[in-house]
Each structure stands twice: as structure tokens, then as C-alpha cells.
Amino acid sequence: MFMDIQTFLESCIGQWFSQRSSYQFDTEKAESHKSELTVEWLNTDHSLLVSLCQEHRIDPNQAIGGQQVSWNSSVDYGQKKQTGSATMIIIPDSNTPKIGKIIQSFKSNPSSQGKYSLGEDEALNLTLEVGDFLMEERIWFASPNLRLRTSLMKGENGYSRTAFYSEIRRLPPQEVA
Amino acid sequence: MFMDIQTFLESCIGQWFSQRSSYQFDTEKAESHKSELTVEWLNTDHSLLVSLCQEHRIDPNQAIGGQQVSWNSSVDYGQKKQTGSATMIIIPDSNTPKIGKIIQSFKSNPSSQGKYSLGEDEALNLTLEVGDFLMEERIWFASPNLRLRTSLMKGENGYSRTAFYSEIRRLPPQEVA
Numbered sequence: 001m002f003m004d005i006q007t008f009l010e011s012c013i014g015q016w017f018s019q020r021s022s023y024q025f026d027t028e029k030a031e032s033h034k035s036e037l038t039v040e041w042l043n044t045d046h047s048l049l050v051s052l053c054q055e056h057r058i059d060p061n062q063a064i065g066g067q068q069v070s071w072n073s074s075v076d077y078g079q080k081k082q083t084g085s086a087t088m089i090i091i092p093d094s095n096t097p098k099i100g101k102i103i104q105s106f107k108s109n110p111s112s113q114g115k116y117s118l119g120e121d122e123a124l125n126l127t128l129e130v131g132d133f134l135m136e137e138r139i140w141f142a143s144p145n146l147r148l149r150t151s152l153m154k155g156e157n158g159y160s161r162t163a164f165y166s167e168i169r170r171l172p173p174q175e176v177a
Numbered sequence: 178m179f180m181d182i183q184t185f186l187e188s189c190i191g192q193w194f195s196q197r198s199s200y201q202f203d204t205e206k207a208e209s210h211k212s213e214l215t216v217e218w219l220n221t222d223h224s225l226l227v228s229l230c231q232e233h234r235i236d237p238n239q240a241i242g243g244q245q246v247s248w249n250s251s252v253d254y255g256q257k258k259q260t261g262s263a264t265m266i267i268i269p270d271s272n273t274p275k276i277g278k279i280i281q282s283f284k285s286n287p288s289s290q291g292k293y294s295l296g297e298d299e300a301l302n303l304t305l306e307v308g309d310f311l312m313e314e315r316i317w318f319a320s321p322n323l324r325l326r327t328s329l330m331k332g333e334n335g336y337s338r339t340a341f342y343s344e345i346r347r348l349p350p351q352e353v354a
Contacts, residue, residue, distance in 0.1 A: 019200050019205075019207055021198030021200070021207060021209065021341055022198075023196050023198070023343045025343075025345070028196070030196055030198060030209040032198065032207040032209060119296070119297070119298055120296065120297055121296055121298070121300075121302075123298075125298075136319075142313075142329055142336060142339075143335075143336070146336055148327065148329070148339065150325065150327065150341065152319055152325070158320075159319060159320070159323055162319075162325065162343045164198055164327065164341030166200045166202075166339045168202070
């Protein structure tokens with residue numbers, strides 16, 4: 001299957017069990033967390049997409065759509081419950097849709113622009129600004145139901161944190177014949 | 178800098194502090210480990226390289242060299258100490274050296290053949306057989322002194338284990354003027 005950006009984004013839609021391992025370079029502290037992720041599609045006429053595009057002076061019709069990602073760490077027994085959501089709008093370059101701009105917004109933070117590129121190896125690479133940090137994220141599929149992600153945060157003093165996510169799709173119960 | 182396979186392999190040589198996070202799919206168990214890695218270069222006339230090539234009926238002169246990777250988990254306080262080493266021989270395709278064969282050997286296991294490819298994104302992808310498992314490994318540099326690695330093990334019943342490594346180069350103490 002040839003993976004274009006539309007197909008890639010569609011493959012992300014659904015519910016995922018996400019296992020995160022993170023590593024903080026300065027403190028040499030490793031952590032492990034579990035979460036439920038829900039990835040929903042936003043059409044180009046969705047109010048959230050339209051308002052984010054307008055904020056960044058981009059015509060919403062240039063976007064191919066967006067994703068709303070919500071997380072809930074209730075599955076991580078014994079840890080503080082964390083919930084939240086983030087929105088990502090995808091605006092492909094008109095000539096080469098494998099690369100383009102993204103607009104990202106976390107609930108309380110100001111939204112920011114970044115870049116994406118879908119590689120020959122069918123991995124999606126994102127470059128984002130998150131506060132004072134530059135974040136590089138790489139997302140790829142080992143299989144349709146196993147998504148892998150790495151993220152790398154870079155601050156003024158160099159790399160500060162890396163994280164790896166193994167994400168297994170929550171499938172509906174199989175029907176018995 | 179354009180990264181060819183020779184440059185990539187040379188960039189791996191040295192001592193690394195390696196932080197591994199692994200996740201077992203069946204038991205949903207996450208683990209975190211630290212280790213010291215030493216990566217040494219093997220010339221094509223090294224006895225270990227020659228004997229592994231002969232075992233696989235490959236002319237040692239077709240190899241560009243090899244790597245011997247040794248690990249020592251003494252830095253992982255409170256964990257059982259683990260030491261070991263593995264050898265990897267690299268045999269590029271004569272026409273397209275960005276892809277080729279590898280021979281890998283763990284100390285006690287029989288050696289096996291695999292494949293490598295160095296992607297446009299300057300990441301090295303390895304496919305190996307380890308016992309009854311197929312292993313996909315991806316190695317890339319965030320900077321000359323920060324190496325990242327993911328590995329994915331696939332058995333008869335699907336994916337079984339994934340691991341992520343953040344590896345920081347151990348630099349010699351800076352000379353004071």
C-alpha cells in the first residue's frame with residue numbers, strides 16, 4: 001500500500017492503548033506511563049479547525065483536515081489521573097503534499113506552527129515548538145494496529161527529554177458467528 | 178554532511194551510556210535499564226570477521242568491516258549485573274552500498290544473516306533473525322553524541338516486544354587550558 005498523508009492520518013483515527021517511556025537527560029530519570037488515546041478526525045469546516053486557521057491567517061480550505069487527540073491515564077493504576085487534548089491541523093504544500101505546515105494547539109497553551117514530512121519509509125516526522133522547546137516527533141506503523149512514536153525535546157541547553165510510545169489499537173470485540 | 182554507511186558506522190564507535198525502555202506486549206510489562214556500551218571497529222582482516230564471513234560463505238573482502246558491541250550494566254545500581262558482546266559484519270551491495278547484508282553473532286547463539294538499509298533520513302534500519310524471532314532495529318543520530326534506537330521483535334504470534342534506547346556518548350574529560 002502506498003501511504004500518502006491522507007491515508008496516514010486516517011490510519012491514526014481510533015482508540016489506542018498507549019505505553020510511554022520517557023527519559024530526562026539532565027536528571028537521568030526514566031519514567032513509564034500508560035494512557036488511553038482517542039484520535040478523532042476534524043473536517044475542514046469544523047469550528048476548531050476554522051478558528052485555528054484564522055488565528056494563523058491560513059485559508060481553512062488549504063488544510064486537508066485535522067486531528068483531535070484526547071488522553072486519559074485512568075488505566076495507569078496508582079498514578080495521578082491525567083486527561084487532556086490537543087489539536088493538530090494539517091496544511092499540505094500544494095505541489096508536494098508529503099510535506100507541509102501544521103498548526104498545533106494544546107488546551108491551555110497558545111497555538112503554534114510547525115512542519116511535517118512523510119518520509120519514503122512511511123513515517124511521519126513533525127517539528128513543533130512547545131513553549132521554549134523544539135519538539136521533533138516521529139510516528140510510524142509497525143502494523144495497522146501497532147503505532148510507534150518517538151519524541152525528542154530540545155531546549156536552549158541542548159536535548160532535554162526523549163520519549164517512546166508503543167500504541168496498540170483498541171479493537172471492537174469480535175463478533176461470534 | 179552526507180551520511181554514507183561508512184560514516185554512519187564510524188559515528189557509532191566509542192563509549193555510550195545507554196538507557197533502555199522496553200515493553201512486552203503479552204504481559205503489558207514495561208521495564209527500564211541502564212548500561213555502558215562500547216562499540217569497537219573490526220577491520221576486514223580481523224579474525225572474528227574472517228571466521229564469520231567464512232561460516233556464511235562470503236568473501237571477507239566484500240565486507241567493509243564490522244562492529245563489536247560490548248555492554249556492562251554495572252551502572253544500573255540494584256539490578257543484576259549483565260555483561261556480553263555481539264558482533265555485526267557489514268557487507269554492502271556492490272552497486273548500492275546504502276543497502277546490503279549483515280552477519281550477526283551473539284556470544285553463545287549461532288550467527289545469523291540479516292539486511293541493512295541506510296535511509297534518506299540517515300537512519301540505519303536492520304532486519305535480523307534472533308532465534309525464532311524477527312527483529313527490526315532502527316538507529317539514528319539526534320546529534321553526534323546522542324544516538325537513538327528502537328527495536329521491535331516479532332514472533333510467530335505477532336509482535337512480542339519493543340524497546341527504545343537513548344544513548345549518550347561518554348566524552349573524554351575536557352582538557353583545561
